[in-house]
Amino acid sequence: MEKQIKRLIVAWITFPLLSWLYNRKRVVSDYLFMNRVERKSSDALESTRRKRLSKVLRYARRHVPFYRERIKRSMVQNPLESLHEIQPLSRSDVIEDRIALVDRRLHDSIAFADKSTSGPGQPILLAPFKKHKLVRNTSSGSTGSPTTFYEDGSVTARNWAIEWRVKRWFGVKPGDLEARFVRMSSEDIKSNRTLGIRQKLWNQVMLPGVALTDREYHWMYEVLLEKRPRAFWGFTSAIAGLAGFIRDTGLDGRAVAPAVIITWAAPLYPHEKRLMEEVFGCSVTNIYGTRELGHIAAVCPRGRLHVNSESFIVEADSTDGSAGELLVTPLVQTPMPFIRYRTGDIGKVSETACDCGMGLQVIDEFVGRTGEIYTTGNGQMISPNFWCRTFMDVDRAASIRRFQVLYRKDGSIRLLLVPGKRYNSNTEKRLLEYLDSELRGNVPVVIDHVESIKPMISGKYQMVVKE
Ligand SMILES: [Zn+2]
Numbered sequence: 001m002e003k004q005i006k007r008l009i010v011a012w013i014t015f016p017l018l019s020w021l022y023n024r025k026r027v028v029s030d031y032l033f034m035n036r037v038e039r040k041s042s043d044a045l046e047s048t049r050r051k052r053l054s055k056v057l058r059y060a061r062r063h064v065p066f067y068r069e070r071i072k073r074s075m076v077q078n079p080l081e082s083l084h085e086i087q088p089l090s091r092s093d094v095i096e097d098r099i100a101l102v103d104r105r106l107h108d109s110i111a112f113a114d115k116s117t118s119g120p121g122q123p124i125l126l127a128p129f130k131k132h133k134l135v136r137n138t139s140s141g142s143t144g145s146p147t148t149f150y151e152d153g154s155v156t157a158r159n160w161a162i163e164w165r166v167k168r169w170f171g172v173k174p175g176d177l178e179a180r181f182v183r184m185s186s187e188d189i190k191s192n193r194t195l196g197i198r199q200k201l202w203n204q205v206m207l208p209g210v211a212l213t214d215r216e217y218h219w220m221y222e223v224l225l226e227k228r229p230r231a232f233w234g235f236t237s238a239i240a241g242l243a244g245f246i247r248d249t250g251l252d253g254r255a256v257a258p259a260v261i262i263t264w265a266a267p268l269y270p271h272e273k274r275l276m277e278e279v280f281g282c283s284v285t286n287i288y289g290t291r292e293l294g295h296i297a298a299v300c301p302r303g304r305l306h307v308n309s310e311s312f313i314v315e316a317d318s319t320d321g322s323a324g325e326l327l328v329t330p331l332v333q334t335p336m337p338f339i340r341y342r343t344g345d346i347g348k349v350s351e352t353a354c355d356c357g358m359g360l361q362v363i364d365e366f367v368g369r370t371g372e373i374y375t376t377g378n379g380q381m382i383s384p385n386f387w388c389r390t391f392m393d394v395d396r397a398a399s400i401r402r403f404q405v406l407y408r409k410d411g412s413i414r415l416l417l418v419p420g421k422r423y424n425s426n427t428e429k430r431l432l433e434y435l436d437s438e439l440r441g442n443v444p445v446v447i448d449h450v451e452s453i454k455p456m457i458s459g460k461y462q463m464v465v466k467e
Contacts, residue, residue: 010203011175018201019160023127023153030161031174037310038165038358045359046080048310052331053079059103060337066093066100067337083313088327088340094147094292102134102150103335109134113150121291123153134335139291147292150336155294158332162287162295162308163233163262169301170260170283172230179224179258181209181234186216205229209238213452217245224256236263236286240272243279244401248420253279260285264295267366269384269463271392288366290343293330297363304354305347307361314361315340316349323348323365374466377411378442384464386438396431399423404453407466412444419449 016028037045058076060067075082094101102110112132116122121137124130134150164174172178182189186208189195195206205227207220220242232239239261246253261276261284268286276284288305289295296314297307307314311331318324326347327340350362367373367383374382387405391397399422406414413435417423428447435445 006203007173007175007177009175010201011173014201015175018198019157020128021126022123022156023133024123024157024160025128025153027157027160027164030158031164034161034165034308034310035168038360040359042359045309049313049331050080052310053083053313053329056329056331056333056337056339059333060339063103063105064101064337065104066097067339071339083329083340084315086340088317088342089338090342091147091344094149094338098148098150098336101336106134106150106335108132110150121151123156127153137291149292152335154332154334155292155330158311159289159294162298162311165308166262166285166287166298167231167260169298170231170285172259175203176230177203177205177227178231178233179205179207179227179229181207181232181238183209183235185211186219207234207238209235212238212241214245217242218249221246221251221256228256228258230259232258232261232280234263236266236268236272239263240275241402243276244420246279247275247398248401254281256280258282262287262298264289266462267384268299269388271388271397274392275397288345288363290328290341293328293338293341293343296328296343300354300356300358302354302356304350304356305363305366306354306358307363309360314347314349314363316347317342318348321348321351323367326363374407374464376439376443378440380439380442382439387463390431390434390438393434395427399427402453404462405464407464409467412446415445415447416450416453417447418452 012028019025019027037048054076057071057079061071061073061076070086072082075085099107099110109132113134113136116136121135123135124133127133133152135152137149137151139147139149167173167176167178184192184206189206189208198204199206205223207223208216243253258280260282261280263272263284264287267288268284273284273286276282283301285299285301287295288297293312295308296312297305300306313329313331315327316322316324317327323346326343326345328343329339329341330337345366347363347366350364352362353359354362373384376382387403391400391403399420400417401420402418404416406416408414432445432447439445
């Protein structure tokens with residue numbers, strides 16, 4: 001009973017109120033709207049998308065210098081039919097024209113945001129009462145080119161509504177206790193008082209997502225066992241790392257009993273998903289998004305990747321409906337509109353509906369970044385899934401805690417392995433033999449043992465790295 005009351009207070013009072021003070025408005029109303037719209041017929045959803053896109057295009061044409069010439073009046077009237085006529089927006093456009101991409105009435109606020117000494121994306125407290133509400137943010141640059149952009153809190157607000165939606169798919173209610181694995185070390189979390197208050201007001205348990213050692217993993221396990229959060233949310237690397245630790249040390253992950261694990265900020269590979277499912281005995285989902293645009297899509301309980309269709313239009317850049325680079329257009333007005341933004345990720349917009357019954361668009365054949373597919377000197381293509389399959393082998397899964405593949409300039413492959421307790425020379429011998437036969441003896445492979453594999457600054461674990 002007490003838990004229920006706390007959940008209701010958090011979901012409908014403290015969380016929305018604090019969010020509002022940071023200019024992250026409409027979390028609750030967006031969530032309720034998403035609830036209504038996701039089960040509706042595709043016609044009803046299409047009419048919502050049409051209205052929203054028209055509004056975004058009109059706004060961009062009127063107030064954003066970059067789009068003045070690019071968007072014609074006729075496009076505003078027939079938005080869905082003419083969207084493909086607008087030239088896609090690339091990362092280099094954002095780097096070169098970032099000022100022209102912002103609402104011209106807010107150009108004073110850009111100077112203000114640029115001068116701010118807060119970290120990228122840090123919200124402004126009491127922003128609704130302040131003149132300058134823009135925040136400067138940077139995307140991590142996992143594709144090699146970091147981009148600076150400006151936001152006003154609306155993307156974060158929508159992200160939170162979407163996280164509530166995804167949790168609801170798996171039976172978790174707004175305000176239920178959640179463990180969040182964040183980009184902080186355990187020392188930072190323990191000493192941060194603001195975070196302590198936030199944990200209480202938002203009913204969250206903050207756990208470290210970076211700089212993790214066995215000591216941290218053990219401490220995290222104890223905390224989770226005591227608090228028993230309904231959902232875990234965080235970097236795939238951190239949660240998969242914890243699952244690996246629990247498996248190797250013989251602890252009981254199922255005693256924690258979460259309903260769902262939501263991973264984000266990186267693709268969720270099959271071997272990681274299986275590890276988490278087995279250790280915690282719960283569903284595992286993944287949110288696909290970018291820092292600039294927010295949470296674009298998420299995996300439903302049936303395992304298909306659904307676009308948050310009321311909030312985004314996703315197109316694949318191909319002429320015949322096959323897989324191509326995903327171009328994404330957010331359908332909510334923000335001070336810096338991204339229209340047909342090139343994400344660098346590959347996928348295909350599905351023609352079939354998902355049997356979960358939701359009318360939300362589905363992305364198939366999602367393979368993540370183009371950069372992750374490697375072609376050997378002999379023209380053999382190696383996809384990230386090849387490595388997942390390799391390390392999902394029962395023996396290897398039990399004896400290797402983590403791995404990273406480095407494609408070297410000289411055409412060879414260097415495998416970094418974090419060996420588990422059951423790892424021995426036989427494991428290694430069999431792995432090398434397997435790779436030699438799969439790669440047809442064409443590619444020299446060297447194995448190096450390491451104590452840990454560090455995620456990148458953004459917190460992402462990169463399974464495959466090209467030199
Ligand atoms: Zn589905």
